[in-house]
Amino acid sequence: MLHSLWILAATFFTVLTYVFVKWVPPQYEIWDIFFVRSCYMAFFAVLMAAAAKTPLKTKIPKAHIGRAICGMLSFADQHRDRTASADRHG
Numbered sequence: 001m002l003h004s005l006w007i008l009a010a011t012f013f014t015v016l017t018y019v020f021v022k023w024v025p026p027q028y029e030i031w032d033i034f035f036v037r038s039c040y041m042a043f044f045a046v047l048m049a050a051a052a053k054t055p056l057k058t059k060i061p062k063a064h065i066g067r068a069i070c071g072m073l074s075f076a077d078q079h080r081d082r083t084a085s086a087d088r089h090g
Contacts, residue, residue, distance in 0.1 A: 006052060013044045021078070030076050037075070 017037045024033055049056055058064055 006048060009048060010045070014041065017041060018078070021075070030080075034072065034075060 017040055020040075021033060021037065046056070
């Protein structure tokens with residue numbers, strides 16, 4: 001049961017980063033936004049792991065790297081759509 005709550009908390013904090021991205025003015029570069037978002041997510045991941053006394057070492061690093069790349073591409077695509085929309089609307 002506790003594992004499910006951690007997954008829900010992690011999902012909440014991840015979705016919260018997307019909400020924050022919507023508030024960022026379009027003139028900021030994707031890499032600036034991605035860096036700040038990554039710092040935010042890393043902070044909360046370490047905080048949650050420390051609270052649960054869970055080590056950060058993984059047996060499947062390739063899966064995590066693949067997930068991170070997919071997330072970054074999705075994030076870049078979302079930002080591109082947002083900046084294109086801002087350009088159309090002036």
